[in-house]
Amino acid sequence: MPGSTSLLLGCLLAAFTWAGARADGERFGSAGRKVSVQTVESWPENSVDFLTEFVVGSKPLVFKGAARNSPAFSLWTDEYMLGFEESEYFEVTVENGKKENRTRAAVGMSLQQFIEQYRSGDLYLVNSVPDFLRKDVLLPPPLQCLELNGILLETIMWFSSGGTKSVVHYDAVDNINCVFSGSKEVVFIDPVKYADKIDIDHPEGNYCGVDVDSVNYTRYPGFQDVEYHHAFIEAGDCFFIPYKWVHQVRSYDRNIAVNIWWSHHATVKQDLTKCENTVSRDLADREKMLDQFQFNGLDSLSGEIDLIREVVTDLVKYRGITNKEGFYNVFGREHAEILSCQDGVRKIFSKLFDYVDENGDGVTDAAELSALPTEKWKNVQSVFNEFEEYLKEQDIQMMDDLTDDDMYVDDEAFESAPNVRELFLEDETFEGAPDVRDEL
Known part of the structure; x- marks a missing residue:
């Protein structure tokens, strides 16, 4: 029968799949049941539905094509960013190593320096969106509701040449991430349904030490028995990561994304019915870009x-x-x-x-x-x-x-020991001493 093969394939892909006992060494998300994350086209017409069903109801969601509504989707080339004078001196935080290691110190450099190095280096920029670029990013329409003013926390840029791999972790916030270049693969686990299976063995940082490329099921047996929600995010898409949902992210090709973090507990307390008519897709609407909104910082969560x-x-x-x-x-x-x-x-x-x-x-x-x-x-x-x-x-x-002797480094010896030099530059102690960092 014509089309029967594709119909059968579609049924198989849509169905849950079970995995039996697993051998160590496979990548994270390969075991357990697999199910696709729900997808909608662009932003929802009714913001209340999204806020109540997915934010309060705690379910991940993919918004196909939603990031295309931001000027950043077409503007954010390397040349465009380097065209801003601020790129020469705006300092960004850069992780050494595309496979995330939270014990490794980050380094600081200018945005220009990062752009000049990232295509050939094992580097990954993770930094607040620079002020001069915020005008290019539309605040997701469901978050434009006046009732949500004051609960926006932070907006972060993720920028690499692809090949990044996050640790398995969760965020104590709600999160919409929009991809402007490249693609991402995301795996989610429901933190309530599988609370007894998930081993967040680094609770101080909300992450798990499992090797995402080679899972040790002897050490982390619970990861064999959970349901994995999978999503493949293309350039131009956005996706919602619910509060405390455990997830792991991989990126491919030149990759730029921006996420918006906001307070989950504050959202739940709002009268969300007042957000009925807050949808803006007009690229000319300057009042809806990130630079027009206040972000209170993650430190404000300490008051919740x-x-x-x-x-x-x-x-x-x-x-x-x-x-x-x-x-x-x-x-x-x-x-x-x-x-x-x-x-x-x-x-x-x-x-x-x-x-x-x-x-x-x-x-x-x-x-x-x-x-x-x-x-x-x-x-x-x-x-x-x-x-x-x-x-x-x-x-x-x-x-x-610190004494003068503590701060003194012989120039000749320093130049002959580049690894030591890098350690000095990475040391967070020197964040408060910019003159010393500049001298190094």
Whole structure:
């Protein structure tokens, strides 16, 4: 029968597929059930439907062709970006290594320097969208609703020559990512349905240490038994990553994308019915570009009690972090060791733990946390704020303690040791000393 083969193939592709016991060594997303992420054409006509069904309802979605509505889709060539005088001195953050490694320090360079190097280097730009380029990107229409003013957090540019591979991770925000050049492959896992299967073994950074190119199912057995939602994103498409959905992203070819992060908990609290008629696709509508909106920064999340409650509860419930030492290890140890202030950080997290250990028995659990009154969670929030301020003070103190001898490097010896030079340049200690970095 004509067309029967394609019909059968379509049915097979649409169906769930099961995998049995897997051998180690295959790439992430190969096991378990596979299902395609739902797709719509461009932006939805009714923003309320998207916000309620997908944002509040927590489901990923692909918007085919939606990124074509931004001038960036046709404008953002290397030559266009280099045409801005600001590209010569606007500093961007660049990751060394297209396969993400969160223990590796990032480096800073000008946008011009990055563009001159990225096609031949193992480099990946991850930085806030430069101010002079924000006028080229349309804020996704569902986020243009006045009711959502004040909850936009950050807009990030992702730029490489392709071949990047993210770690398996989740974001504690909602996220729309628009691809202007190249393509991406995204794999999602539902964090609620498979909470007992997902091993986020780096809770301090919301990521898993699994090798995305060669999964060790002996170490991470749960990844054999989850449902994987797959999406292939082409240039001109956008996609929605729901709050806390675990995902892994690969990019291909010259690749430029921009994502918008916004607060999930604040969205849920809004009267979303007021967003009924907020759709703008007019490229001439300058009022709808990114430069016309305020982004409050991820630091503003520290004021969200609901988020703090959820993060702490998840650590206790799913990671078994139930005592003072565990809280210190997750939240404070890395910072404390870098800044040599272990005693001070331990004292801070001892105070924090006392607030969540209501009965004072030295351990806490999910039931105890769920019974904590809001006032106690406000106390926890204040301790996290205290921790941030303490780290800033310790960082300043470390810089003040550096002597001239500490800062002196013999020029001849320095030039003969390029690896040492790179270490100096990568060291975050020098972020607060631009003159020193320039000299290096």
